Amino acid sequence: MSEILIYIDYLGTLVFAISGVLIGVEKKFDLFGVLILGFVTAIGGGTIRDLLIGVRPVSWMENENYLYLIFIAIPIVYFFKNTIVKWRKSVFIFDTIGIGLFTILGVQKTLSVGLSPVIAVLMGVVSAVFGGVLRDVLANEIPLIFRKEIYAFACLIGAISFVISDYFLWHNLSIFISISVVIIVRLLAIRLKWELPFNVRSPK
Amino acid sequence: MSEILIYIDYLGTLVFAISGVLIGVEKKFDLFGVLILGFVTAIGGGTIRDLLIGVRPVSWMENENYLYLIFIAIPIVYFFKNTIVKWRKSVFIFDTIGIGLFTILGVQKTLSVGLSPVIAVLMGVVSAVFGGVLRDVLANEIPLIFRKEIYAFACLIGAISFVISDYFLWHNLSIFISISVVIIVRLLAIRLKWELPFNVRSPK
Amino acid sequence: MSEILIYIDYLGTLVFAISGVLIGVEKKFDLFGVLILGFVTAIGGGTIRDLLIGVRPVSWMENENYLYLIFIAIPIVYFFKNTIVKWRKSVFIFDTIGIGLFTILGVQKTLSVGLSPVIAVLMGVVSAVFGGVLRDVLANEIPLIFRKEIYAFACLIGAISFVISDYFLWHNLSIFISISVVIIVRLLAIRLKWELPFNVRSPK
Numbered sequence: 001m002s003e004i005l006i007y008i009d010y011l012g013t014l015v016f017a018i019s020g021v022l023i024g025v026e027k028k029f030d031l032f033g034v035l036i037l038g039f040v041t042a043i044g045g046g047t048i049r050d051l052l053i054g055v056r057p058v059s060w061m062e063n064e065n066y067l068y069l070i071f072i073a074i075p076i077v078y079f080f081k082n083t084i085v086k087w088r089k090s091v092f093i094f095d096t097i098g099i100g101l102f103t104i105l106g107v108q109k110t111l112s113v114g115l116s117p118v119i120a121v122l123m124g125v126v127s128a129v130f131g132g133v134l135r136d137v138l139a140n141e142i143p144l145i146f147r148k149e150i151y152a153f154a155c156l157i158g159a160i161s162f163v164i165s166d167y168f169l170w171h172n173l174s175i176f177i178s179i180s181v182v183i184i185v186r187l188l189a190i191r192l193k194w195e196l197p198f199n200v201r202s203p204k
Numbered sequence: 205m206s207e208i209l210i211y212i213d214y215l216g217t218l219v220f221a222i223s224g225v226l227i228g229v230e231k232k233f234d235l236f237g238v239l240i241l242g243f244v245t246a247i248g249g250g251t252i253r254d255l256l257i258g259v260r261p262v263s264w265m266e267n268e269n270y271l272y273l274i275f276i277a278i279p280i281v282y283f284f285k286n287t288i289v290k291w292r293k294s295v296f297i298f299d300t301i302g303i304g305l306f307t308i309l310g311v312q313k314t315l316s317v318g319l320s321p322v323i324a325v326l327m328g329v330v331s332a333v334f335g336g337v338l339r340d341v342l343a344n345e346i347p348l349i350f351r352k353e354i355y356a357f358a359c360l361i362g363a364i365s366f367v368i369s370d371y372f373l374w375h376n377l378s379i380f381i382s383i384s385v386v387i388i389v390r391l392l393a394i395r396l397k398w399e400l401p402f403n404v405r406s407p408k
Numbered sequence: 409m410s411e412i413l414i415y416i417d418y419l420g421t422l423v424f425a426i427s428g429v430l431i432g433v434e435k436k437f438d439l440f441g442v443l444i445l446g447f448v449t450a451i452g453g454g455t456i457r458d459l460l461i462g463v464r465p466v467s468w469m470e471n472e473n474y475l476y477l478i479f480i481a482i483p484i485v486y487f488f489k490n491t492i493v494k495w496r497k498s499v500f501i502f503d504t505i506g507i508g509l510f511t512i513l514g515v516q517k518t519l520s521v522g523l524s525p526v527i528a529v530l531m532g533v534v535s536a537v538f539g540g541v542l543r544d545v546l547a548n549e550i551p552l553i554f555r556k557e558i559y560a561f562a563c564l565i566g567a568i569s570f571v572i573s574d575y576f577l578w579h580n581l582s583i584f585i586s587i588s589v590v591i592i593v594r595l596l597a598i599r600l601k602w603e604l605p606f607n608v609r610s611p612k
Contacts, residue, residue, distance in 0.1 A: 024554070032561065033554025036541075047460070052251070054260025056462025061527050119265050133240075133342070138541070140550045142344045146228070146237025153236065256455070258464025323469050337444075337546070346548045350432070350441025357440065 005175070009105065012098020013066055017042040017073035018084065019095075020135050025077060027139055037135055038073045042066070044131035049106050049123045053113050093183075096151070100182030102128040103155040104162050104175055117163045124159035125152060151186055158182035209379070213309065216302020217270055221246035221277035222288065223299075224339050229281060231343055241339055242277045246270070248335035253310050253327045257317050297387075300355070304386035306332040307359040308366050308379055321367045328363035329356060355390055362386035413583070417513065420506025421474055425450035425481035426492065427503075428543050433485060435547055445543055446481045450474070452539035453510060457531045461518050501591075504559070508590035510536040511563045512570050512583055525571045532567035533560060559594055566590035 020041030024034035043060045050058040060066040077084070106127025110120035129145060129152050136143040145152055162178035169177070224245025228238035247264045254262040264270040281288070310331025314324035333349060333356050340347040349356055366382035373381070428449025432442035451468045458466040468474040485492070514535025518528035537553060537560050544551040553560055570586035577585070 027550070027554075029554040033551070036554065051255055051459055052262050053265070054262075056260075056464075057521070057523060058460050058462075061461070061523055064524065064526055067526065067530070113261070115261060115265055116268065118268055118271065122271070137341060137344075137545060138551060138554070140344065140545075140548065142231070143237070143342060146231075146233040146240065146342070255459055256466050257469070258466075260464075317465070319465060319469055320472065322472055322475065326475070341545060341548075344548070346435070347441070347546060350435075350437040350444065350546070 005101065005105075008097060008101045010065065010069055011094060012101050013042045014069045014073060014076075015095045015098050016131055017070040018077060019132075021073045021077045022081070022084070023135060023139055025081070031074075035070070035074065037138060038070050040138060041131045041135040042070050042073075044134035045102060045127045045129060046106070046131075048130045048134075049109070049127045052126070053110050053115060053119075053123060055109070055113065059109075096154075096183050096186050097179060099128045099151050099155060099186075100158055100179035103158050103182060104178050107159050107162050111163075121156070121159040121163055124162070125155045128152075128155045151182075154182045154185040154189060157185050209305065209309075212301060212305045214269065214273055215298060216305050217246045218273045218277060218280075219299050219302050220335055221274040222281060223336075225277045225281045226285070226288070227339060227343055229285070235278070239274070239278065241342060242274050244342060245335045245339040246274050246277075248338035249306060249331045249333060250310070250335075252334045252338075253313065253331045256330070257314050257319060257323075257327060259313070259317065263313075300358075300387050300390050301383060303332045303355050303359060303390075304362055304383035307362050307386060308382050311363050311366050315367075325360070325363040325367060328366070329359045332356075332359045355386075358386045358389040358393060361389050413509065413513075416505060416509045418473065418477055419502060420509050421450045422477045422481060422484075423503050423506050424539055425478040426485060427540075429481045429485045430489070430492070431543060431547055433489070439482075443478070443482065445546060446478050448546060449539045449543040450478050450481075452542035453535045453537060454514070454539075456538045456542075457514050457517065457535045460534070461521050461523060461527075461531060463517070463521065467517075504562075504591050504594050505587060507536045507559050507563060507594075508566055508587035511566050511590060512586050515567050515570050519571075529564070529567040529571060532570070533563045536560075536563045559590075562590045562593040562597060565593050 017038040020038040021034050023041075024037035027033075029037065043058075043066060046060065047058045050056070103124040107120045107124035109127075110123040111117065115123075132145060133143040136145075158178045158181045161181045162174060165174035165177050168174075221242040224242040225238050227245075228241035231237075233241065247262075247270060250264065251262045254260070307328040311324045311328035313331075314327040315321070319327075336349060337347040340349075362382045362385045365385045366378060369378035369381050372378075425446040428446040429442050431449075432445035435441075437445065451466075451474060454468065455466045458464070511532040515528045515532035517535075518531040519525070523531075540553060541551040544553075566586045566589045569589045570582060573582035573585050576582075
């Protein structure tokens with residue numbers, strides 16, 4: 001990974017960790033619970049991906065920076081909670097960049113162990129989405145993503161566009177394009193109040 | 205796997221996926237949630253088995269047909285929901301065949317990586333049962349199977365009979381016998397209103 | 409592992425299984441549910457650790473004694489439930505020894521596959537704690553450990569003291585010291601009514 005991608009990855013990890021910590025605090029978990037929730041949110045998606053595609057040990061074990069970023073999330077929430085909540089909209093953009101990158105890293109990694117592009121797209125979405133699913137399961141909530149499309153659809157489109165564009169274009173360019181796609185789809189989704197385009201409901 | 209077993213396996217996957225999708229629709233999940241629930245129900249048991257016994261990547265990654273079957277479950281539920289609910293009893297027989305096959309495939313696979321028959325029986329049950337457990341956890345329900353024995357016991361008996369009969373008999377015959385055992389035990393269980401034979405309750 | 413450690417490990421497994429079975433019985437699960445809950449509580453932590461650090465198959469598959477211990481937990485609870493509940497305080501000490509040992513075995517195992525001490529400490533805590541987390545998720549409860557620190561902090565201190573003392577001291581001595589640390593911290597925590605030392609709450 002080039003320097004800049006690493007830093008975006010770190011940023012995404014931190015933003016995810018903060019989102020987990022915030023929910024733990026809201027639910028009045030103790031420090032340990034808050035920490036686990038931050039952890040699971042930040043690295044859960046990549047961990048499930050690594051387990052499924054057979055990478056071992058899971059990747060965050062070989063770079064402790066991920067752990068430290070998650071620890072840092074706790075004092076950040078402690079001191080800046082109100083600011084974070086107030087600036088939610090600005091955080092949102094970093095969040096989306098992080099999500100886009102997580103998706104694309106997931107696709108790349110899956111392709112790199114020799115699996116098919118269809119599986120890679122699926123694992124890209126899993127990487128970006130399942131941290132949040134685990135967080136909600138542990139907090140004993142129905143996963144948010146099941147009820148209200150937030151970013152899964154954007155990840156899906158981004159993952160597909162990466163698989164296609166990386167085939168034709170310069171690698172870093174296709175990363176840039178695909179992350180942009182994730183951001184644009186997500187912004188559009190919010191602006192146009194897309195619910196998922198087709199709600200599954202039986203015809204009467 | 206011989207041709208016919210593959211088709212039974214596909215059928216089982218589809219039936220499991222439909223059961224997951226139905227629950228997602230009942231809970232008013234959006235398309236994405238419904239899809240994940242279908243997925244997890246259909247391939248969750250085999251995935252947990254593969255992770256535990258150390259097969260990697262998990263097996264459905266090497267045959268995309270499983271994915272397509274799960275996608276197909278969505279339009280099937282969309283268009284035929286009422287029919288499915290009405291025909292529940294007929295679906296039931298396919299369901300049980302699928303369960304029986306999942307059990308036996310799980311036993312075989314576990315034996316094939318050199319683990320013991322006891323572990324193999326256990327993993328057979330896990331293959332057949334844990335998709336439903338994951339489905340219920342994600343839907344924020346207490347797993348159905350914990351409350352009301354539906355097929356776990358049938359799987360257990362089927363798995364044991366497969367381990368024994370495969371030792372003495374022609375392979376395909378023992379598969380046929382074991383699936384029959386699963387079906388018979390399950391039908392008996394329902395007909396005779398077996399709750400699990402011994403309810404755990406301390407003597408007064 | 410030396411003889412005595414194996415027996416402590418077995419004892420810890422049994423105590424954990426009993427705790428899972430007890431909760432299953434309280435929740436009126438049927439036999440199968442009770443069994444799964446016993447299982448998951450007893451071997452869940454070690455299983456997650458093995459999956460994450462890449463040991464395969466997971467370790468309990470190569471020693472069926474663990475399975476039998478879990479099966480034994482069921483008649484034990486059936487016949488001695490009231491006694492167990494009454495003697496809870498005495499059970500507690502075995503429980504804590506088991507936890508301490510689980511922690512240290514987790515640390516050792518993680519170091520033995522070449523991962524760093526920081527990861528090893530983390531995996532030590534995971535080994536001891538995540539069985540209970542899985543148990544609570546399956547029973548559709550918010551994991552107890554998120555709300556009320558019970559032993560996670562003790563495990564953390566024990567894991568750290570093991571990593572340090574094992575570097576300087578005779579192996580078995582450092583095991584003894586570290587388990588003692590877990591017990592002492594836990595007893596102190598209860599006696600002094602420690603909640604976790606710093607509750608995460610934003611300053612007003």
